[in-house]
Amino acid sequence: MANKQPERPFKVYTIKEGTVIDHIPRGRAIEILRMLKLVDSGNFVTMGSNFKSKKKGYKDIIKIEGKELTPEEVNQVALLAPKATINIIRDYKIVDKFVVELPEVFEDMVKCPNPKCITNMDPQNAKFIPTFEGKEMLLQCVYCEKLFKPEELNEYVK
Amino acid sequence: MDFKGKDIISIPDISKQEIDHVLAIAAKMKKKPNPSLLKDKVLASLFYEPSTRTRLSFETAAERLGMRVIGFAEAGVSSSGKKGESLHDSIKNIGLYADVIAMRHPAEGSARLASEATDKPILNGGDGANQHPTQTLLDLFTIKETQKKLSGLDIAIVGDLKFGRTTHSLAQALAYYNPRLYFVAPEALQMPDHILKFLKKNKVKFSQHEKIENVINKVDILYMTRIQKERFPDPLEYERVKNVYVLTEDMLEGVKPNMKVMHPLPRVDEIEPSVDKTKHAYYFQQAENGLYVRQGLLGLVLGKLK
Numbered sequence: 001m002a003n004k005q006p007e008r009p010f011k012v013y014t015i016k017e018g019t020v021i022d023h024i025p026r027g028r029a030i031e032i033l034r035m036l037k038l039v040d041s042g043n044f045v046t047m048g049s050n051f052k053s054k055k056k057g058y059k060d061i062i063k064i065e066g067k068e069l070t071p072e073e074v075n076q077v078a079l080l081a082p083k084a085t086i087n088i089i090r091d092y093k094i095v096d097k098f099v100v101e102l103p104e105v106f107e108d109m110v111k112c113p114n115p116k117c118i119t120n121m122d123p124q125n126a127k128f129i130p131t132f133e134g135k136e137m138l139l140q141c142v143y144c145e146k147l148f149k150p151e152e153l154n155e156y157v158k
Numbered sequence: 159m160d161f162k163g164k165d166i167i168s169i170p171d172i173s174k175q176e177i178d179h180v181l182a183i184a185a186k187m188k189k190k191p192n193p194s195l196l197k198d199k200v201l202a203s204l205f206y207e208p209s210t211r212t213r214l215s216f217e218t219a220a221e222r223l224g225m226r227v228i229g230f231a232e233a234g235v236s237s238s239g240k241k242g243e244s245l246h247d248s249i250k251n252i253g254l255y256a257d258v259i260a261m262r263h264p265a266e267g268s269a270r271l272a273s274e275a276t277d278k279p280i281l282n283g284g285d286g287a288n289q290h291p292t293q294t295l296l297d298l299f300t301i302k303e304t305q306k307k308l309s310g311l312d313i314a315i316v317g318d319l320k321f322g323r324t325t326h327s328l329a330q331a332l333a334y335y336n337p338r339l340y341f342v343a344p345e346a347l348q349m350p351d352h353i354l355k356f357l358k359k360n361k362v363k364f365s366q367h368e369k370i371e372n373v374i375n376k377v378d379i380l381y382m383t384r385i386q387k388e389r390f391p392d393p394l395e396y397e398r399v400k401n402v403y404v405l406t407e408d409m410l411e412g413v414k415p416n417m418k419v420m421h422p423l424p425r426v427d428e429i430e431p432s433v434d435k436t437k438h439a440y441y442f443q444q445a446e447n448g449l450y451v452r453q454g455l456l457g458l459v460l461g462k463l464k
Contacts, residue, residue: 116286118265122244124274133355140352143267144288145168147352 013046019069020087020094021062021077026050028080028151029060035076035109035156036069043067075103079110080150082130082137102130106139110153117144125157162461165273165280168289169327170356174334181299183454183463184447192453195462196223202256203229204249205283206263211423211445212283212293216260219452228256249275258460260452279459281452287321287389293422294327296451297381300444304418305378314340314373316403317383317428319349321390324422325383326353329364333357339364340373344399347385370403375412380405380438382421382428400427407432420444 024032029047032038038045044065053059068088069077077084078100088096105127112119112126119126119141128139131147138147159179166172201220205213209231217227245268252259253276261272262283269282269289284290302308313332319325319341329339330353339357341349341364348366357364367373374380382405390396404427405419421429421441433439457463 114266116264116266118245118263118267118271118285121265122246122271124246124271141267143270144286145170145267145352146350147355 013063013065014092015044015063015065015089016092018043018063018065018067018089020089021064021069021081022059022085022087023053023055024060024062024077024081024084026058026060029062031080031151031154032062032077034154035080036073037156038062038064041067074100075106076109078102079106079128079139079153102137105129105142108157111155111157112141112144112146113148113152113155114141114144114146117141117146119143128153160461160464161458163277163279164459165269165282166291166295166455166459167269167273167280167282169291169294169330172291172331177295177298177331177334180295180451180454180458181302183458184295184299184451187453187457188447188450191222192457193222194224195457196220196225196460199225199257199460200255201225201227201229201456202252202259202261203227203231204252204259204261204263205229205231206261206268207284208232209262209283211448212262212290213260215445215448216281216283216292216452219449219456222449223453223456225456245271246275249280252276253278258456281455281459284323287323287326287386289327290323290422291327291331292448292452292455293324294331295455296444296448297324297328297420297422298331299451300420300440300447301379301418303443303447304440305416308335310336311379312338312340312377313379313381314342314370314377315381315383316342316370318347318385319343319383320347321386322383325381326350328381329353329362330356333360333362337362340367340377341365342367342370342373342403344368344402346395347399370405370409374409374417375414378414378417380413380417380419382419382425382441384421384424384426384428403428405429405433407436410436410438413438 046063048061050058084100087094107127108125127142131138140147203217220227249272258279260281260283264286266286266288268285273280315325385400387396418440419438423445
């Protein structure tokens, strides 16, 4: 049944079980794939870029077959896509839908881009606190106190 | 006000009321020494990076309160640095020996990490190019001492604003006191973005300049700094900017009578020695004040002063 939905706005595969991450800022889906290590996961993943968004402009979408994101993974999505919507799909139907929530602190996810930050010398992982300048989210390293744009945080903790 | 166990890591962690309290306590220490206040307490003085004034004034402050001092003055002297022990493990261990730790380390955020490794209070004596909060407290103490107030002053901060950690801490702390700030630096050494954003958020009036002459007659405090040679990746880049700002006696001709020249020291060439004898020079008194502020901090974080 669900396969016969030509009017469905998504121009990528519908999925039977899994997660759809919607409203990702344009160009960041590929970073989310890297961050969540989805390519290596063995799950069937489709990604779309430059979808027209109802609200404004364009967006990216990711669909992951056979995997429901954990709360920790949802936090990670918030780093790159603070307004993303997570849809949990079971038997082709959306059974849960929620907007990601910004955690108070992002921990154990990404390395600090500042080579002089102590977290790049000691075993401690960096932590980042989201702050806003107007609508733009910036992330402040708890240790070296430098501010970064989300896309600057692109080296992920293994 | 209870400071017992409090870390002094970064100015944004410290409220205006707390700063005012530290300054009031430091003024008391300056008037009336208290040689046995911290008898039997141990200060660990851990300087992974060279220091003269900060280390010696911490250690002297401790001695003058009856404390004993352990520690090292260069990372190479301690075996932990050489053997590759993490800072976390070193501090966790030293925290079991000492009652309070004063430290300087070249990595940014090192003091914050240290504070997570031990329950003992950490006093940050400089973490890379990031923060130097005890310097800022003694700077504020000195500004107040010379101007009889902290609020509403015109203050120029000159020199290496990019790598000079004292300038970052100072600008953030002054944000509490409704200042007019003038940042004088070559473009490549201007105040980092995260500090400017902090100031904008706190509605601080500031402007950026390339020449001391443009601001010197307007200000109550001229805060000079050294170009931080050791933080330049490229020696040629250092050579280009090292003598950009040199304060000479004749430049003081038209300044406000109350204007004081401050400097966290050491100076290299940025203040000519002939300035020392003018009524405007106040950098050596400033360095002396470090003693009283650090005495006050030690007494406060060890819970012996309220």
